[in-house]
Amino acid sequence: TVSMTRTGKFFISILVNQDEEKWIPAENKVGIDLGLKHFAVMTNDAMVSEKIDNPRLIRKSEAKVKKAQRALSRKKIGSKNREKAKLLLAKKHEKIANQRQDFLHKLSRRIVDENQVIVVETLKSKDMMKNHKVAKSIGDVSWYEFVRQLEYKCTFYGRTLIKADPWYASTQICSTCGVKGEKKTMDVREWTCTHCGEYYDRDINASLNLLMLAD
Numbered sequence: 001t002v003s004m005t006r007t008g009k010f011f012i013s014i015l016v017n018q019d020e021e022k023w024i025p026a027e028n029k030v031g032i033d034l035g036l037k038h039f040a041v042m043t044n045d046a047m048v049s050e051k052i053d054n055p056r057l058i059r060k061s062e063a064k065v066k067k068a069q070r071a072l073s074r075k076k077i078g079s080k081n082r083e084k085a086k087l088l089l090a091k092k093h094e095k096i097a098n099q100r101q102d103f104l105h106k107l108s109r110r111i112v113d114e115n116q117v118i119v120v121e122t123l124k125s126k127d128m129m130k131n132h133k134v135a136k137s138i139g140d141v142s143w144y145e146f147v148r149q150l151e152y153k154c155t156f157y158g159r160t161l162i163k164a165d166p167w168y169a170s171t172q173i174c175s176t177c178g179v180k181g182e183k184k185t186m187d188v189r190e191w192t193c194t195h196c197g198e199y200y201d202r203d204i205n206a207s208l209n210l211l212m213l214a215d
């Protein structure tokens with residue numbers, strides 16, 4: 001199938017039959033907390049934590065999209081310049097979508113390669129968006145797409161994906177003593193458990209709680 005995007009790029013898709021992928025053994029488990037401060041914070045069963053930032057390239061492209069949107073809004077309706085500005089905006093959108101897909105595919109593939117059991121939170125992102133009015137561009141779309149990729153790659157490579165209940169209080173529960181503390185607003189990045197005194201990075205604690213669902 002040959003197709004063309006609005007920006008004039010041609011794509012050819014080819015359908016093939018393929019033998020099943022070779023089984024790659026992995027024995028690790030990982031809990032993944034999705035967020036805004038970092039794209040993802042992961043802790044595996046060797047207690048190694050990793051924070052994955054939203055790539056700087058994507059943030060740069062987001063700024064360019066905004067600039068192109070402003071430029072378009074200043075052009076007269078029906079004018080040639082408006083058409084040009086529209087095309088430019090479409091190009092910027094295309095670029096950012098490609099960068100995001102590249103980032104998500106590489107990350108999801110690595111996680112699936114390295115782990116046998118993967119626990120990810122299901123998304124409360126819509127509420128987060130409403131409540132906090134944070135940059136829409138980095139949220140929703142990427143998280144849904146990321147979980148979608150994890151899901152099919154897990155099926156493909158014989159891994160287990162566990163989606164935590166959206167009401168699972170991964171941020172509130174202390175991963176050391178299990179006591180559920182009070183709700184924490186988005187700006188609380190670190191806290192101390194009032195029950196056992198353990199000191200936490202918010203997102204690492206959440207990923208630890210998610211990791212516990214792997215057993």
Ligand SMILES: [Zn+2]
Binds near residue numbers: 193
């Ligand atoms: Zn505690």
